[in-house]
Amino acid sequence: MKRLFVSFLVCMMMLSGCTVEEKEPPKTLRLTTTTSVNDSGLLEYLRPYILEETNINLEIVSLGSGAALEAGKRGDADALLAHSPAAEKTFVEEGYGVKRSTFMYNFFVIVGPSGDPAQIMNLSAAEAFKKIESAKSQFISRGDNSGTHSKEKAIWKLTGLDAEAVSTDTSFYVSAGSGMGATLTMASEKQAYTLTDLATFLSMKSKLSVNVIVSESPDLRNDYSIIVINPDKVSNVNVETARAFEAWMLSERALKLIAEYGKDTYGETLFFTE
Amino acid sequence: MKEIFDIILTSLQVSLSSTMIAAVFAVPFGLYLGLSTKKTALRLRPVFSSLAGLPPVLAGITVFLLLSNAGPLGSLRLLYSKPAIVTAQVLIVFPLIVASVYPLVLPIKAVFLETCFGLNIPKKKQIRYLFSELRYGLLAAVLLGFGRAMAEVGAVMMVGGNIRYKTRVMTTAIVLETNQGNYSTALTLGIALLLISFSINWLVHGLFKEVSHDPLY
Amino acid sequence: MIHCTDLSILINNKQLLSTESLTFEGGMIHIIQGENGCGKSSLFRSMIGWMPFSSGHCQILGTWIYQPQQFHLFAPKVADNFVNIELAHQMLISLKAESILSQSVKSLSGGERQKVALIRTLCEEADVYLLDEPTSYMDESSRLLAYYLMKEHLLDRGKTVLMINHEVITQPFDSGRLYLFKDSKLNVVHTW
Numbered sequence: 001m002k003r004l005f006v007s008f009l010v011c012m013m014m015l016s017g018c019t020v021e022e023k024e025p026p027k028t029l030r031l032t033t034t035t036s037v038n039d040s041g042l043l044e045y046l047r048p049y050i051l052e053e054t055n056i057n058l059e060i061v062s063l064g065s066g067a068a069l070e071a072g073k074r075g076d077a078d079a080l081l082a083h084s085p086a087a088e089k090t091f092v093e094e095g096y097g098v099k100r101s102t103f104m105y106n107f108f109v110i111v112g113p114s115g116d117p118a119q120i121m122n123l124s125a126a127e128a129f130k131k132i133e134s135a136k137s138q139f140i141s142r143g144d145n146s147g148t149h150s151k152e153k154a155i156w157k158l159t160g161l162d163a164e165a166v167s168t169d170t171s172f173y174v175s176a177g178s179g180m181g182a183t184l185t186m187a188s189e190k191q192a193y194t195l196t197d198l199a200t201f202l203s204m205k206s207k208l209s210v211n212v213i214v215s216e217s218p219d220l221r222n223d224y225s226i227i228v229i230n231p232d233k234v235s236n237v238n239v240e241t242a243r244a245f246e247a248w249m250l251s252e253r254a255l256k257l258i259a260e261y262g263k264d265t266y267g268e269t270l271f272f273t274e
Numbered sequence: 275m276k277e278i279f280d281i282i283l284t285s286l287q288v289s290l291s292s293t294m295i296a297a298v299f300a301v302p303f304g305l306y307l308g309l310s311t312k313k314t315a316l317r318l319r320p321v322f323s324s325l326a327g328l329p330p331v332l333a334g335i336t337v338f339l340l341l342s343n344a345g346p347l348g349s350l351r352l353l354y355s356k357p358a359i360v361t362a363q364v365l366i367v368f369p370l371i372v373a374s375v376y377p378l379v380l381p382i383k384a385v386f387l388e389t390c391f392g393l394n395i396p397k398k399k400q401i402r403y404l405f406s407e408l409r410y411g412l413l414a415a416v417l418l419g420f421g422r423a424m425a426e427v428g429a430v431m432m433v434g435g436n437i438r439y440k441t442r443v444m445t446t447a448i449v450l451e452t453n454q455g456n457y458s459t460a461l462t463l464g465i466a467l468l469l470i471s472f473s474i475n476w477l478v479h480g481l482f483k484e485v486s487h488d489p490l491y
Numbered sequence: 492m493i494h495c496t497d498l499s500i501l502i503n504n505k506q507l508l509s510t511e512s513l514t515f516e517g518g519m520i521h522i523i524q525g526e527n528g529c530g531k532s533s534l535f536r537s538m539i540g541w542m543p544f545s546s547g548h549c550q551i552l553g554t555w556i557y558q559p560q561q562f563h564l565f566a567p568k569v570a571d572n573f574v575n576i577e578l579a580h581q582m583l584i585s586l587k588a589e590s591i592l593s594q595s596v597k598s599l600s601g602g603e604r605q606k607v608a609l610i611r612t613l614c615e616e617a618d619v620y621l622l623d624e625p626t627s628y629m630d631e632s633s634r635l636l637a638y639y640l641m642k643e644h645l646l647d648r649g650k651t652v653l654m655i656n657h658e659v660i661t662q663p664f665d666s667g668r669l670y671l672f673k674d675s676k677l678n679v680v681h682t683w
Binding site: 386403 | 557
Binding site for chain 1: 436438
């Protein structure tokens with residue numbers, strides 16, 4: 001019985017040796033991203049190029065921004081891909097991340113009912129928010145401390161209004177505490193305004209009855225960064241692979257691929273690179 | 275802290291209403307289903323048993339599609355409100371209570387029916403007799419329903435929308451806090467949920483013990 | 492009064508009863524005896540329509556009350572079984588069992604359960620009473636008290652009473668018939 005088992009093992013080793021001999025097995029990278037990045041499909045689009053050119057196999061976990069950073073702190077991820085600059089800065093300053101590299105951006109948009117009851121067309125985001133508040137038009141907030149929610153809070157700060165008072169004014173402000181998809185559905189159902197990333201909106205557009213009202217205002221810019229987790233502060237993270245992934249993502253080749261993404265599906269670019 | 279308290283109150287408010295509404299119809303219906311010898315009743319029993327085990331999100335999507343703007347009841351503007359949550363929970367709890375009530379009748383059914391036939395007791399009065407006779411079993415069934423309503427997440431998220439100060443309940447708040455990485459707040463809410471569930475069951479258990487003082491019971 | 496003609500009861504292809512004509516008059520007791528499984532209970536069930544006859548028909552004149560051999564007592568309290576508590580209490584006194592009125596049903600013995608069931612039946616007003624072994628678990632003296640109660644409440648008021656019973660009794664009933672159920676026939680063996 002024992003001899004049989006050993007010969008079986010030898011056979012298996014020979015078999016497996018034959019297939020992998022030509023190439024090293026791919027290295028695994030645990031990448032945690034925010035939900036909106038994952039929903040845009042960008043990483044699935046890049047995945048075969050990454051495997052081909054760097055021999056890295058991505059294991060993607062998509063979480064809300066808060067939970068994504070928390071996963072980084074616990075060592076549940078080797079690298080993060082996020083879009084909440086303020087929280088990321090604190091994260092790196094506290095020593096959890098080696099550094100933070102901003103490599104692409106796009107624009108948030110304000111969507112709302114086609115009638116535009118608060119008359120915010122062609123305004124800047126801050127002015128638009130001010131008018132929504134004074135008109136008491138329904139506004140749906142993610143309310144989940146996600147990157148999009150952080151952006152929304154930053155815009156409220158720009159308006160000069162008391163952000164705390166606004167977020168507790170239930171006469172027009174609805175804090176959904178949900179993901180982008182659920183929040184957009186709610187905005188469509190309630191015919192309300194909301195702040196969204198363009199990629200998620202475009203992917204759901206056919207099912208929604210709200211339109212883009214404000215876009216490409218400078219204060220709607222949305223920066224995406226890669227953070228490599230610091231192995232000195234967090235144990236059991238694979239820093240080499242994370243650095244290799246970061247280097248590839250910042251390369252000319254990757255930036256060109258990113259800039260092309262979405263043109264054939266949505267007819268417009270979803271992410272811009274510098 | 276006040277917000278957590280409000281969330282707990284909202285949870286209790288919607289779950290109690292939905293359980294009560296469901297129980298008022300499900301208990302007599304379950305008793306009738308257990309007692310009836312009609313063919314339709316025999317066929318309905320397995321239907322309710324399977325409905326009790328269906329994923330609650332099915333109830334959620336049904337209510338969502340009904341109440342959504344494009345749905346048949348869209349004009350009521352009830353989506354993302356407490357009544358919407360109550361409706362979904364009633365759909366979840368009703369079959370659960372029916373499915374746990376009718377088996378209570380089966381062991382005594384044959385003798386009970388012959389006795390009632392012999393004494394000329396009308397159907398309505400039979401159900402009233404069963405109601406007082408099986409009240410602890412019925413109470414347990416209703417509590418089971420209440421527990422399920424309190425614990426429900428998916429359907430409540432869909433039709434309630436987890437709106438702060440309005441439709442946020444304990445379970446959806448736990449999901450939200452977990453997604454944000456606030457595990458300690460999520461855990462606090464979880465423990466509160468557990469404590470509420472425990473105290474309600476202890477209370478009912480205490481009530482039960484007080485009444486059943488028979489040595490043979 | 493009950494009048495039956497050409498009765499036939501078949502269960503699982505076994506002939507339980509086949510009789511030409513039967514009449515049970517009021518004002519006297521009809522006691523039916525027979526071996527276990529000979530079809531006594533089935534006869535009662537068929538008479539009241541709980542179970543169909545294979546053929547023939549049976550007519551009960553007036554209203555009826557039937558107490559099955561295996562009966563259900565409404566729980567949790569003994570008192571839950573009585574609509575007229577006052578009358579039930581008096582009957583319990585005459586059976587020397589008034590203390591069980593406040594007890595719970597689950598704590599009763601077999602004989603006590605039969606007392607409750609019998610009184611519940613006697614409290615109901617009807618023209619015909621069908622009782623299937625109502626006293627089988629009672630002790631000797633309770634049984635006699637129960638017979639007195641039946642005589643006083645039913646027979647003295649002209650009711651028709653049919654009782655399945657294994658004990659051969661004539662006392663305390665003034666008049667009655669004793670039937671023997673054998674070989675699917677119901678024969679009168681004694682009249683007094």
